[in-house]
Structure formats: structure tokens, C-alpha cells
Amino acid sequence: MSSTGRVSPTAHYTGYVWARNGLSDPELETVEGRVLFETLRVPMTVSALLGGGTLEAYLLTRHRAIDALLQRAIDEGRVTQVVEVAAGLSPRGLRFTRRYGDRLTYVEADLPEMVTRKRAALERIGSLSDRHRVEEVDALRDQGPASLGELAARLDSEAGLAIITEGLLGYLEKDDVRRTWRRFAQTLGRFQHGTYISDIHMGELQNVQVRAFRVLLSLFVRGRVHLHFGTEDEILGALKEAGFSSPAVRRAASVLQDDGDRAAPATGDRAAPPTGDPGGHLAHIIEASTA
Ligand SMILES: C[S@@+](CC[C@H](N)C(=O)[O-])C[C@H]1O[C@@H](n2cnc3c(N)ncnc32)[C@H](O)[C@@H]1O
Numbered sequence: 001m002s003s004t005g006r007v008s009p010t011a012h013y014t015g016y017v018w019a020r021n022g023l024s025d026p027e028l029e030t031v032e033g034r035v036l037f038e039t040l041r042v043p044m045t046v047s048a049l050l051g052g053g054t055l056e057a058y059l060l061t062r063h064r065a066i067d068a069l070l071q072r073a074i075d076e077g078r079v080t081q082v083v084e085v086a087a088g089l090s091p092r093g094l095r096f097t098r099r100y101g102d103r104l105t106y107v108e109a110d111l112p113e114m115v116t117r118k119r120a121a122l123e124r125i126g127s128l129s130d131r132h133r134v135e136e137v138d139a140l141r142d143q144g145p146a147s148l149g150e151l152a153a154r155l156d157s158e159a160g161l162a163i164i165t166e167g168l169l170g171y172l173e174k175d176d177v178r179r180t181w182r183r184f185a186q187t188l189g190r191f192q193h194g195t196y197i198s199d200i201h202m203g204e205l206q207n208v209q210v211r212a213f214r215v216l217l218s219l220f221v222r223g224r225v226h227l228h229f230g231t232e233d234e235i236l237g238a239l240k241e242a243g244f245s246s247p248a249v250r251r252a253a254s255v256l257q258d259d260g261d262r263a264a265p266a267t268g269d270r271a272a273p274p275t276g277d278p279g280g281h282l283a284h285i286i287e288a289s290t291a
Contacts, residue, residue, distance in 0.1 A: 009036055011114060011133055014167060015089030023258050024091035027121040031216060033089070053279025058168075061280035062199040065252035067092065067257040069197050069287050074100060078193045079160040081105045083151065087137050094125065097132040105130075109137035110150065115145035139168060139180050152187045160193035170201050174228045178238060185243030185290055194290035196244065199252070202284045203230040234284065244288035252283035 008031065018024040044054045073079040074096075080103065084093060087108035097106045108118060119134040128134070136271025141147040148163075155161060163184050169177050181196075188194025229235045232249045239247035 008114070010167060011088030011103050012036055013040075013250060015039055017056055018063065018089075018091050021056075021060060023063070023095070024089075025121075025125050026095060026149065027125050028089045028091055028094070028118075030089065048277070048279075052287060053282065054276045055279060057277035057279035058283050061191075061252045061256065062165065062283035062285065063090075063092075063153070065250075065255035065259075065283065065285045066097055066164060066197055066199065067095075068255055069285065070096070070164060072158075072259070073102065073162055073197075079162040079195060081107075081150070081155050081159055081161045081191075082164060083107045083109055083137075083155075083161065084164040084166075085109050085137055085148065086165055087118065087134075088167070089118065089121075090165070090166065092166075093132060094122065094127055097127060102131065105155070106132050107151065107155075108132075108134045109148075110134070111138060112136050112146075139165070139183075140172075140176055148183055148187050153188065155191075157191050159191065161188060161191040162195045162197060163188060164196075165198040167199065169198060169228070177228055180291055181239060181242035181244070185288075189243065189290040191290075196288045198286045198288065200229070200235060200284050200286050201227050201247065202232065202235065202249070203227045239286065239288045243290065245291045247286065247288035249284055251281065251283045253280050255285055 012030045012033035013036045014033075015028050015030060016037045018035075019026065019029035020037070040055065044056070051177050070082065070092075072081070082096065082104065083206050084090065084106070087093060087110050090108075093106045095107045096104060108114075108122075110118065115136045119128065122128045122132070122134060130161055135151055136146045137148050137151055138146050139148070152161070166267075172180065175183070184196050185194075188196060225255075230239065235249050236247050
């Protein structure tokens with residue numbers, strides 16, 4: 001994706017949000033993130049006052065819902081390996097490897113500049129090992145160096161694998177999303193069990209506040225945030241076409257509601273997402289498996 005520079009600020013922003021909500025480590029918090037957060041405080045307050053919710057609630061709800069689904073996949077024995085594509089400054093790999101220790105291999109993947117930064121931060125934290133690594137993967141690359149296929153070939157195909165993306169799909173063109181899903185399904189299909197978990201923007205709720213919220217998001221990333229699919233059926237159809245056998249789309253808030261307190265231990269957080277904030281109700285999560 002040619003937009004590396006454009007996407008990177010959002011990684012700083014989300015990194016700061018995870019940290020300020022007690023989900024992360026200070027090493028994964030950046031000055032850039034803090035400055036961006038403070039810059040967006042006023043428009044976010046206006047959005048919240050207009051009933052549109054805050055970006056922070058949206059992010060926390062989707063992050064916690066992905067945590068909950070991944071935790072369940074691990075606890076149920078389906079998954080012992082995770083590749084988080086476009087991991088950015090997310091602390092998920094750190095929290096999950098701390099919780100599961102030797103029972104889990106967690107590979108964080110991103111573009112080269114972020115890989116260098118993340119690896120250095122995890123090195124300072126003392127978390128890097130064979131079981132917790134940071135590797136270069138370009139989600140749009142079909143094969144060869146820095147492709148998902150090459151990374152996955154070095155994992156244990158006799159065990160289960162989860163691929164996670166968070167905050168990536170919205171920046172990709174629709175055809176790239178479809179190609180990326182096909183690549184993910186092909187890769188996961190080579191493992192004893194394969195699960196894909198991600199957030200997704202869905203166009204079902206097109207009221208004024210939601211549109212305003214997306215405009216804010218787009219301004220924030222200095223480019224268009226794509227709305228690829230209007231309905232749940234379109235998402236499910238595209239996932240099936242990509243090769244997933246049992247896709248599901250759910251509101252992140254309802255994933256958390258169903259999961260109750262289950263999500264809390266692995267996420268280790270002090271702050272739950274604010275349930276009354278409409279921002280939290282906009283996030284949707286995909287969970288899709290290969291047979
Ligand atoms: C919005 S950030 C999200 C980071 C993290 N997942 C989070 O939620 O905090 C988007 C991330 O996608 C990464 N990225 C952008 N294009 C990518 C690509 N083609 N392949 C892999 N990562 C990519 C960026 O470097 C950045 O770290």
C-alpha cells in the first residue's frame with residue numbers, strides 16, 4: 001500500500017489510546033500519539049455532544065471484542081499460534097504472550113518502519129523470544145519475502161492459527177480487501193484449524209452522526225476511509241467467496257456483552273469501554289474460519 005505514511009499516524013494514535021486506558025506498556029506509547037490525541041480532543045468532544053460518540057469508545061470496543069474472540073479461540077484449544085497483521089503499536093501481542101506463556105506463539109507483523117520500532121520497544125520491555133516476534137509482512141503481497149505465505153510456512157501447520165487485523169481494512173481499496181481475504185483463507189486452510197478475526201466498517205447505519213464520524217476519521221487519516229460493504233450479507237458473501245466456511249459479523253459491543261467478564265483477564269485492563277458512548281456501537285467484528 002502506498003499509504004504507509006498516511007496510515008502510520010493512526011498507529012500512533014491508537015497506540016496512545018491503548019496506553020492511556022491501561023491496556024499497554026509505556027514503551028508502546030509515543031509523543032506523536034499523544035499530540036494527535038490532544039489535537040482531536042475538541043472535534044471528538046463536539047462529535048460526542050452531537051450524539052455521534054467518540055473515536056476512543058469506538059476503538060476500545062473493537063479492541064476488546066477482538067481480544068475476547070481471540071481469547072476464546074485459544075481457551076477452547078483451537079488456536080496456539082497468532083499472526084497479527086498490521087499490528088502497529090498494539091499491545092495485544094504483549095498481553096497475550098504474558099498470559100499464555102509457552103502455550104502460545106505470537107507473531108506481530110507490519111511494514112518495515114513499524115517493525116523496527118515495535119521490535120525495539122518489545123526488546124526494551126524484554127518480551128521478544130521465538131514465541132513472541134515481530135516480522136515484516138505486507139498484507140498486499142502475494143508471495144515471496146515479506147508475504148504472509150512465507151511467514152506462515154515457518155509456523156506449525158499441525159496446530160491452529162489465528163490471523164488478526166485491526167484498523168487495516170478501512171484503508172484498503174475494496175479489491176485489495178477481497179484479495180487480502182483470499183490470501184488469508186488460503187494461508188489458514190493449510191493449518192489444522194484457521195480463524196480470522198478483524199474489525200470492519202459496515203454501511204448499515206448511515207445516519208447523520210455516523211457520516212460525521214466517518215468524515216472525522218477520514219480527515220484524521222488524511223484520506224478516504226473506505227466503506228466497502230453496505231450490509232452484513234455483503235460481508236458474509238465476500239468472506240465465503242474468499243474461501244471461509246463459516247463467517248460471522250457481529251457488533252463489537254454485543255461480542256463484549258455476550259462474553260461478560262471473560263474478556264477481562266487476558267486484556268488485563270483497568271478501563272472497560274464506556275458502554276453509553278454511541279461510538280462503541282459503530283464497531284463491527286468479523287470472525288471467519290476455514291474448514
Ligand atoms: C491504524 S494502524 C493500526 C495498528 C494496530 N492494529 C492498532 O489497532 O493499534 C494501521 C497499521 O497498518 C499498517 N499497515 C498499513 N499498510 C499495511 C500493509 N500493506 N501491510 C501490513 N501492514 C500495513 C501500518 O503500518 C499501521 O501500523
